[in-house]
Amino acid sequence: MARPTVRVDAVLVQAVIAGALSFAHLHDLASAAGQDGWKAWAYPISVDLLLVAAWRRLRNDGPSRLAWCWFVVALIASLGANVATAGFLDLQHPPGWLRFGVAGWPALAFLGGTLLAHTTQATDPVDAPAPDQPAPEAPACEPVPIEEPSAPALAPAAAPEDEDVPARPVAEPASTVPAALVEHARKVAAEHRARTGSPIDTDTLRTRLGVPLQLADAIAAQLT
Known part of the structure; x- marks a missing residue:
């Protein structure tokens, strides 16, 4: 049975060495600036965690101004500590700005x-997606005209006839009487019978309806 071979990842080893050196430099810089004890050890952890959080935000959500800003801030803090501990600053007498x-x-x-x-990510102005084209507006519903039932055309009132010469035009056929006019005449006849107790005569029907005598005769014929 073959034994599993252990391979050493050079990149991982390099990352561990670089992280350890950066951690030590940050600790030394914090200790020189007056942060002693556990506080000096907490500073490297804080810087590295902010650097990792910004990088993870860039990797997961894509480039954004917010993530790049804090990544650069953490990188400057880490890189500045490495450079400062190389003899560029007198850590025995650290400056006030440090x-x-x-x-x-x-x-x-x-x-x-x-x-x-x-x-x-949606609130980041850099990575805000380009606005899509505006959706087409729904067509406004046009009102459908409602056709109202036309009122039955009543025959024009007969002109006053000459008492001396009663002229009667030829009576129209009963079939030309509008149904609505006949229905109205039935109501008038029923109202007359209920009021007087007798059927309505042609002259009274003609007067109530305001129609010519010939048309009144045709309506009366349909009421019987």
Whole structure:
């Protein structure tokens, strides 16, 4: 049975060495700036965590101004500590701006971590997706005209006849009487019978309807 071979990943080894050196440089810089004890060890962890959080945001959600801003801030803090401990600064007598920066780092790191964790990609102005074309508006519903039933055309009232010469035109056929007019005449006849107790005569029907005598005769014929 063959034994599993253990392969050493050179990239992983390099990352461990670089992380350890950067961690040590940050610890030394924080200790020189007056942060002793456990506080000096907490500074490297804070810087590296902010760097990893910004990189993870860039990898998962794509490039954004917010993620790039805090990635650069954490990278400058890490790179500056590595350079500062190489003899460019007198760590025995650190300048005031270094003490100021190290003392204010916790608040800055907390702000960056909170923004990276609770700010959605949609609010980032850089990565906001291009607005799609406006959706076509739904056509407005046009009102459908409602045709109202036309009122039955009543025959024009007969002109006053000459008493001396009663002229009677030829009576129209009963079939030309509109059904609506006949129905109206039935109501008039029923109302007359209920009021007087006798059927309505042709002259009274003609007067009530305001129609010519010939048309009144045709209507009366349909009422019987």
